[in-house]
Amino acid sequence: xxLLELLKRxxxxxxxxxxxxxxxxxxYDTRRIEEGDIFICLKGTNIxxxxxxxxxxxxxxxxxxxxxxxxxxxxxIPVIKVENSRKEMARLATVLYKDPxxxxxxxxxxxxxxxxxxxxxxxxxxxNLNKNVGVxxxxxxxxxxxxxxxxxxxxxxxxxxxxxxxxxxxxxEKVFASIIEATxxxxxxxxxxxxxxxxxVFLNLTQDHLDYHGTxxxxxxxxxKLFKKCKNALVNIEDPVSKEIIDTFDGEVVTxxxxxxxxxxxxxxxxxxxxxxxxxxxxxxxxxxxxxxxGKFTVSNLLAAFGVCMLLGVDFDDVLSVFPKxxxxxxxxxxxxxxxxxxxxxxxxxxxxxxESLLESIKEYAEGSIITVFGCGxxxxxxxxxxxxxxxxxxxxxxxxxxxNPRSEEPESIIDDIEKGIKxxxxxxxRISNREEAINKGLKIAHDxxxxxxxxxGHETYQILKNETIHFDDMEIVREFNNHNN
Numbered sequence: 001x002x003l004l005e006l007l008k009r010x011x012x013x014x015x016x017x018x019x020x021x022x023x024x025x026x027x028y029d030t031r032r033i034e035e036g037d038i039f040i041c042l043k044g045t046n047i048x049x050x051x052x053x054x055x056x057x058x059x060x061x062x063x064x065x066x067x068x069x070x071x072x073x074x075x076x077i078p079v080i081k082v083e084n085s086r087k088e089m090a091r092l093a094t095v096l097y098k099d100p101x102x103x104x105x106x107x108x109x110x111x112x113x114x115x116x117x118x119x120x121x122x123x124x125x126x127x128n129l130n131k132n133v134g135v136x137x138x139x140x141x142x143x144x145x146x147x148x149x150x151x152x153x154x155x156x157x158x159x160x161x162x163x164x165x166x167x168x169x170x171x172x173e174k175v176f177a178s179i180i181e182a183t184x185x186x187x188x189x190x191x192x193x194x195x196x197x198x199x200x201v202f203l204n205l206t207q208d209h210l211d212y213h214g215t216x217x218x219x220x221x222x223x224x225k226l227f228k229k230c231k232n233a234l235v236n237i238e239d240p241v242s243k244e245i246i247d248t249f250d251g252e253v254v255t256x257x258x259x260x261x262x263x264x265x266x267x268x269x270x271x272x273x274x275x276x277x278x279x280x281x282x283x284x285x286x287x288x289x290x291x292x293x294x295g296k297f298t299v300s301n302l303l304a305a306f307g308v309c310m311l312l313g314v315d316f317d318d319v320l321s322v323f324p325k326x327x328x329x330x331x332x333x334x335x336x337x338x339x340x341x342x343x344x345x346x347x348x349x350x351x352x353x354x355x356e357s358l359l360e361s362i363k364e365y366a367e368g369s370i371i372t373v374f375g376c377g378x379x380x381x382x383x384x385x386x387x388x389x390x391x392x393x394x395x396x397x398x399x400x401x402x403x404x405n406p407r408s409e410e411p412e413s414i415i416d417d418i419e420k421g422i423k424x425x426x427x428x429x430x431r432i433s434n435r436e437e438a439i440n441k442g443l444k445i446a447h448d449x450x451x452x453x454x455x456x457x458g459h460e461t462y463q464i465l466k467n468e469t470i471h472f473d474d475m476e477i478v479r480e481f482n483n484h485n486n
Contacts, residue, residue: 001022001023001095001096002020002021002022002023003019003020003021003022003023003038003063003078004019004020005095006023006038006092006095006096007019007080007092008095009091009095010080010082010088010091010092011082011083012065012080012081012082012088013080013081013082014078014079014080014081015066015069015079015080015081016073016075016077016078016079017063017075017076017077017078017079018076018078019078019080021062021063021078022036023036023037023038023062023063024036024037024062025037025038025096025161026038026040026089026092026093026096026161027039027040027056027061027161028040028042028049028089028159028161029153030049030052030055030056030059032151033056033059033060033061034060035060035062036060036062037060037061037062038061038062038063038064038065038092039053039056039057039061039063039064039065040065040085040088040089040092041053041064041065041066041067041070041085042085042086042089043067043085050066050067050068050070053066053070053072053073054070054071054072054073057073057074057077061077062077062078063077063078063079063080064077064078064079064080065080065082065085065088065089065092066079066080066081066082066085067081067082067083067084067085068081084190086160086189086190087190087193089159089160089161089190090160090190090191090192090193090194091193091194092161093160093161093163093164093165093194094164094194094195096161096164097164097165097167097168098168099194099196100164100167100168100170100171101164101167101178101195101196101197102196103171104134104170104171104174104175104176104177104178105176105177105178105198105199105312106177106178106180106195106196106197106198106199107122107177107178107179107180107197107198107199107200107201107308107312108180108182108192108195108197108199108200108201108226108229108230109137109179109180109181109182109201109203109304110181110182110183110184110187110200110201110202110203110223110226111201111202111203111204111205111223111236112203112204112205112206112351112353112354113203113204113206113297113349113351113353113354113357114203114204114297114300114301114304115137115138115181115183115203116137116138116139116181116329116332116348116459117298117301117329117332118179118201118203118301118304118305118308119135119137119139119179119180119181120135120139120327120329121301121302121304121305121326122177122179122305122308122309123135123142123144123179124322124325124326124327125305125306125309125314125319125322125323125326126176126177126309126314127144127145128322128325129314129318129319129322131176131177132144132173132174132175132176133175133176133177133178133179134148134166134167134170134173134175134177134178134179135178135179135180136157136158136163136166136178136179136180136181137156137157137179137180137181138156138181138459139329139330139459141158141166143169143170143173143175148166148169148170150162150165150166150169154186154191156181156183156186157180157181157182157183157185157186157191157192158191159191160190160191160192160193160194163180163191163192163195167195176312177312179308180192180195182200182226184219184222184223185222187222187223187225187226188222188225192226192229193229195229197226197229197230197231198230198231198232198311198312199230199231199232199233199234199308199311199312200226200227200229200230200232200233200234201233201234201235201304201307201308202223202226202227202233202234202235202236202239202241202242202245203236203239203300203301203304204236204239204353205219205220205223205239205241206351206352206353206354220241223241224241224244224245227245227248227249230251231251231252232251232252232253232254232311233245233249233251233252233253233254234253234254234255234256234304234307234308234311235253235254235255235256236255236256236257236300236304237255237256237257237259237261237262238257238258238259238300242255252311254307254310254311256300256303256304256306256307257300257303258299258300263282263283264280264281264282264303264306264307264310265280265281265303266278266279266280266281266299266302266303267279267281268288269296269299271294271295271296271361271364271365272294272365273294273335273343273365273366273451274292274294274335275290275291275292275293275294276290276291276293276294276295276296276298276299276302277289277290277291278299280303280306280320282306282307282310282316285316287320289302289320289323290323290324291323291324291326292324292326292327292328293326293327293328293333294333294335294345294361294365295333295358295361295362296357296360296361296364297357297358297361298333302323302326306319306320329459330458330459330475331346331347331348331457331458331459331460331474331475332347332348332458332459333345333347333358334346334347334458334475336475336478336479336482338443338446338452338478338481338482338485339482339485339486340446340447340448340485341447341448341449342368342443342446342447342448342449342450342451342452343450343451343452344443344446344451344452344454344478345362345451345452345453345454346454346457346458346474346475346478347453347454347455347458348455348456348457348458348459348460349374349455349456349458350376350377350404350455350456350457350458351384351388352384352387352388352391355374355388355391355392355455356391356395358453358455359372359391359392359395359396359453360395362451362453363395366449366450366451367449368447368448368449368450368451369397369398369446369447369450369451370395370396370397370398370450370451370453371396371397371398371399371400371442371445371446371450371451371452371453372392372395372396372398372399372400372442372452372453372455373399373400373402373438373439373441373442373452373453373454373455374388374392374399374400374401374402374404374453374454374455374456375401375402375403375404375406375411375414375415375418375435375456376388376404376414376417376418376456377404377405377406377407377456378404378405378406378407378408378409378411378414378464379407379408379409382414382417385414385417385418385420385421386417386418386419386420386421387421388418388421389401389417389418389419389420389421389422390421390422390425391421392422392427392429393421393422393425393427393429394425394427396427396453397427397428398427398428398429398442398445399422399427399428399429399430400429400430400431400432400438400441400442401415401418401419401422401429401430401431401432401438402415402431402432402433402434402435402437402438402439403415403433403434403435403438403463404435404456404457405457405460405463405464405465406464406465406466407464407465407466408466409466411433412431412433415431415433419431435463435472435474436472436477439454439474439477439478439481440477440481442454443478443481443482443485444481454474454478457472457474458474460472460473460474461473461476
C-alpha cells in the first residue's frame with residue numbers, strides 16, 4: 001500500500017523523507033522485519049524500540065513511525081512522528097487490512113475469569129448451528145476447529161497488526177462472528193483500538209495482574225475501556241462493577257446471573273461431577289438444560305454464551321437445541337476418573353477468585369476428600385500468593401503446594417509466600433516444589449470418591465523455569481499415573 005494512503009487517517013509530522021512510496025507490512029519487532037516494511041517504534045516498560053530504529057532500516061524497513069527523534073537514519077527514509085505510536089499502529093493496521101472487523105460480528109470478552117470457556121461455548125453453539133466462527137484468545141487463533149497461521153508475540157490478545165491480519169483471514173472465510181478475549185493489558189496497550197465491536201461482555205473482576213496495573217482501580221478502568229468501543233453490552237449483574245457499566249453505557253445492556261433482577265438468569269441449579277443442569281430464563285421463555293461440563297461457574301459462563309447468541313440474533317430454541325453438544329475446554333475443569341475411583345480435575349484457576357470458585361463448586365458435589373495441588377507463577381503479583389494459600393487451606397482437606405511457572409524466581413521462595421496463608425489453618429499440607437512429583441503424590445494418596453484438584457496451568461503444555469522452558473502437561477501426568485496404576 002502507498003504510504004500516503006496508509007497514513008490517511010493519522011495525524012502526523014513528517015520529519016524527513018518522501019511519503020510517496022509503497023509499504024509492504026507493519027512491523028513492531030526488528031526480528032520480523034522484511035524488505036519494504038514500516039517499522040513502528042514503541043516505548044515499552046522495559047524496552048524502547050526507538051533504540052532499534054537504525055537496525056530496522058538496515059534489515060529492510062522503508063519507513064519509521066516514531067514518538068521521538070531517532071539518530072543515524074538515512075535521509076531518504078521517511079520518519080513520521082506521532083503522539084502515540086501504539087494508537088497509530090492500531091489505526092494503520094485497520095487501514096492496511098481495510099477494516100476487516102466491519103464485515104462480521106465482533107464480540108469482545110473481558111473479565112478476570114471465564115473468558116476462554118465462554119469463547120469456546122459460543123464457538124460450539126454457533127458451529128453446531130452451521131455458522132463459521134472465529135476465536136482469538138488463550139487457546140490460539142482459530143476458525144471453527146482449525147488453527148489460523150499467524151505470527152503473534154502475546155499469549156492471549158495479539159498486537160494490533162497481527163490481530164487485523166487474523167481478522168482479514170476470518171473475513172476471507174466469511175465468519176458469522178469472531179470472539180476475542182480482550183485482556184486488560186491488551187486494552188491498556190491499545191491492541192484492540194479501532195476494532196468494530198458489536199458486543200462487549202463483562203464477566204467479573206477479581207484480583208489479578210496487579211504486577212502490571214498496580215491497583216485494582218487501574219485494573220478495572222482498563223477493562224472498562226472495552227465498553228467505549230461497543231454497540232451492545234452483556235454484563236454479569238452479580239459483579240458490582242456491572243452497575244458502573246450499566247450507568248454509563250449508551251447502547252443496549254443485557255444483564256445475566258443467578259439473580260431475579262437479571263434479564264437472563266438461571267434457577268434450580270443441579271451440580272454433578274461431570275455436568276450441570278438448570279432452568280434458563282430469558283424474556284418470556286424458560287427451559288431446562290443440561291450440559292456435560294461440571295462446575296457452578298459453568299452456569300455463569302453458559303449464561304454469558306447464551307446471552308451473546310441472543311444479541312447476535314440467533315433463535316432461542318435453536319441455541320438451546322445444541323446445548324447438549326457443548327464440549328468442555330481443555331484444561332478447564334477437565335476431569336479424569338482414576339482407576340481407584342477417585343477423580344482428578346485439571347483447571348487453569350490461577351487467581352484467588354478462580355481458585356475459590358473452583359473449590360467451592362467442587363465441595364458442593366464431592367463425596368470424598370478434596371486434595372488440592374497448586375502453585376503460583378513467578379515474576380507476577382506476589383500479593384495473591386498467601387491469599388491463595390488461605391483459600392486452598394480453607395476449602396481442601398489436604399493441600400500440596402508446588403511450582404507453577406516459577407520463571408526467574410526460586411520455586412521455594414514462591415512456596416514460602418503461599419505457605420504464609422495456610423499456616424495455622426485446620427488443614428494438613430506439604431511442600432513439593434517439583435510439580436510432577438507433587439501431582440503424583442496427590443494422586444497416590446487419593447481414595448475412592450476423593451477429588452484431586454490440580455490448579456494453575458490448565459491447558460498449558462509447558463513450564464517456564466529460570467533458564468529454560470520445558471514440556472509439561474498436567475493432564476498428561478495424570479493419565480500416565482493412571483496407566484501405570486491399573
